[in-house]
Amino acid sequence: MPAAHPSVTRRPLHRRALDVQVFARDDGLFDVEASLIDTKTHDVPLAGVPRKAGDPIHEMRLHLTVDATLTITAASSDTLWMPYPGACNEHGDAYRRLVGLNLMKGFRQAVTERLGGTRGCTHITELCQILPTAVIQAMAGSVIDTREGDAAGNPPFQLDRCHALRRDSATVAKFYPRWHQQAAVQPATSES
Known part of the structure; x- marks a missing residue:
């Protein structure tokens, strides 16, 4: 990926x-395996012990099982790798608090409430934040209908979740015509 100033x-x-x-x-269930690995290109001291370049500073893994509705079971x-062995890995079963949460319904906020700050590991809690979109990508088109919407007549979940898939966009008009909406006309304002 080029930097903002690649000539530097x-x-x-x-x-x-x-x-x-x-x-x-x-x-019929789904396993989610997520990992976060931090490495440095130079040796660094961690808790008084040198960590060699390329060895992980952090290596954390999160394992979830979800059902077809994306509820964590x-x-x-x-x-595995941490700056403070015997401390960083002592969060025990904290991440079992994710059981019962749904990846599509308030998940990120619930993770912060249950595991933010000292209630969990900063890195694993941050890793949780990318799970909804990653799992939805895995299930889109097979488990989750991305074309027709749900049985209640709601549009496909991805519409109005990013600028390209705004209901009034040309993209939605072309690929999801059933769900396209005309852009709201803004009333003209007069300047004094």
Whole structure:
């Protein structure tokens, strides 16, 4: 990815890699495996111990099981690499508090309420924030109908969730004509 000023000499310092994989299970449920890995390009001291360049500073994993409605039925986490062994990995079963939440209904706010600050691990809690869109991508077109909307007559979930899929956009007019709405006309204002 080019930088804003690619002609300037630069050197890499840090990398954060996020990965989310979703698996369909034979029992009709879905497993979500998410990870966050931070690495540095130089040696750094952590808690008085040198960490070599390329070794993870953080490696956290979150495991969820969700049903077809995207409700979490099981949750756990692992901390494999951390700055403070014996402390960072002592959040126990905190991420089981995700059980019962729905990824499409207030999930991000509920995560912050249940696991924000000292109630969880900052990095795993941040990792949770990307899960709704990642899991929806995994299920779009197979588990979730992205074309016709739901049985209650509501439009497909993705409409009005980003600028390209505004109900009054040319994109919706072309690909979702049933759900297209004309742009509201703004009344002219007079300046004094």
